[in-house]
Amino acid sequence: MLTFTALGPFQAWADGAPLDLGGQRQRAVLARLLVAGGRAVPVNTLIDELWPGAPPAQALSTIQGYVSRLRRALEPDRAPREEARVLVSAPPGYALRAATEQVDAWRFEALVKSEGDPGRVWAAMDTALELWRGPALAEFGELSWAATEAGRLEELRLIAVERRAGAGLALGRATSLVADLEAHASAYPLREEAWRLLATALYGLGRQGDALAALRRARSVWRDELGLDLSAGLQRLEADMLAQRLEPPAPGGPPHLPAEAPTAGSAAAAGPAAGSAAAGSAAVSDAAPPLRVVVADDQALVRAGVRAMLEAEPGVTMVGEATNGEEAIALVAETGPDVVLLDIQMPHLDGLAAARRILSETRPPKVIMMTTFGSDENLYAALRAGVSGFILKTSAPEQFLAAIRAASAGDALIDPTITTRLIAGFAGRVDPASPPALAGLADSQLDVLKLVARGLTNRQIGQTLSLSEEEVALMVKSLLEHLGLFDRAQLVMAAYESGFVTPGEKSSFSSL
DSSP states (O other), X not given: OEEEEOSSSOEXXXXXXXXXXXXXXXXXXXXXXXXXXXXXXXXXXXXXXXSTTOOOTTHHHHHHHHHHHHHHHHOTTOOTTXXXXXXXXXXXXXXXXXXXXXXXXXXXXXXXXXXXXXXXXXXXXXXHHHTOXXXXXXXXXXXXHHHHHHHHHHHHHHHHHHHHHHXXXXXXXXXXHHHHHHHHHHHSTXXXXXXXXXXXXXXHTTOHHHHHHHHHHHHXXXXXXXXXXXXXXXXXXXXXXXXXXOOOOOTTXXXXXXXXXOEEEOTBTXXXXXXXXXXXXXXXXXXXXXXXXXXXXXXXXXXXXXXXXXXXXXXXXXXXXXXXXXXXXXXXXXXXXXXXXXXXXXXXXXXXXXXXXXXXXXXXXXXXXXESOSOOHHHHHHXXXXXXXXXXXXXXXXXXXXXXXXXXXXXXXXXXXXXXXXXXXXXXXXXXXXXXOSTTOOHHHHHHHHHHHTTOOHHHHHHHHTOOHHHHHHHHHHHHHHHTOOSHHXXXXXXXXXXXXXXXXXXXXXXX
């Protein structure tokens, strides 16, 4: 049986024997296809991601050579003219065809997201964590797509640790969990669930003083790192302990999983948390209407690549494409899309001017700027104009899809490789058009604004502050109304331009 391992050293195996996958770049081709989760990766994307910024003149033929040699290694008995069944051609690129059980990372993710009673959750998380053999894709860490996927898988690992502990508490196994939870909370002190589980386990063992001390440690760390008090949930837990009214952990204690993982890119992730995040697509309800997307770019190759990507993605449909800014404006008015992918540099009317005109209309779509370079000052102007972020054209398909879904949900997404430089370069400028001072905002609103500027999505803010996603959305809306803004990305700019948040602060610029 052919299997692939990415949770640790990357390798392919045939009946337990390792296969010769060739050199580093050839191995990276297979690893990149594995990260795509069975979706096709365009050849131009493989080229850009294997040789960031400087592909060789013969890059296409080199990729074709890599694929040919990998096919021989994966299917040594395949006849010369027989169609490949594992590493397949999937215009405009290639795809890896494998079952979930054949890829440790795919199986790991399925296990972490599985549901059931505490006993089943405990067993599933145990099995998932046994698959983890070290940092994922570490040998490709210098490549942005690998670093993004490694971060996504690491987040799933932390969720697995916490889900296992929650199930263990429900099963009465607190004694065996305390040491592991202590190490987990110390290693990841900003994770609310880590402190909740540790304090609950200690209290359940009759160690009330140690449980309260754990929450005091959490409060100290949060004040130092975030400038925040404990979340409402942890404060309620503390009060219940002091009043000695804490009930045993309920079977439903483990944290809920996000519907969609962080991706690529989360720069702001984009908030990216293009992120990214991350990077698989959320499950789409059969009853939900598809997200309607318009693509505007003067390069036919870019439009073709995006078209192929969207056609392969359930729940997303491309309703039209344009070659310049004027065409984009007319097409948006005609089709009424949910999201517009707009090249920032186009003939006749550039993307920035087109974005401003599109966003000036009543009930405009979300606009994501596409760019080849992350140093364009127009990107900053685009954010201030109210676009939902930007993404590099060389980004992985998962990042594009994450950006589209994030924008449609009201989040902003910016490629993580350029966000920090952009903010550091342009934040703090005196701008007569900048929003008024932040005076008059309640502490709870300032807490939300700070976390928005640091890259958290509504879901992540809710988890941090123990609020529902709907409550966070209402607070973000109130901030926009108070400051006279209309888009989340403008909130980020307001936080920096007012000096409320500075580029030097500890923060995560992966998700807006």
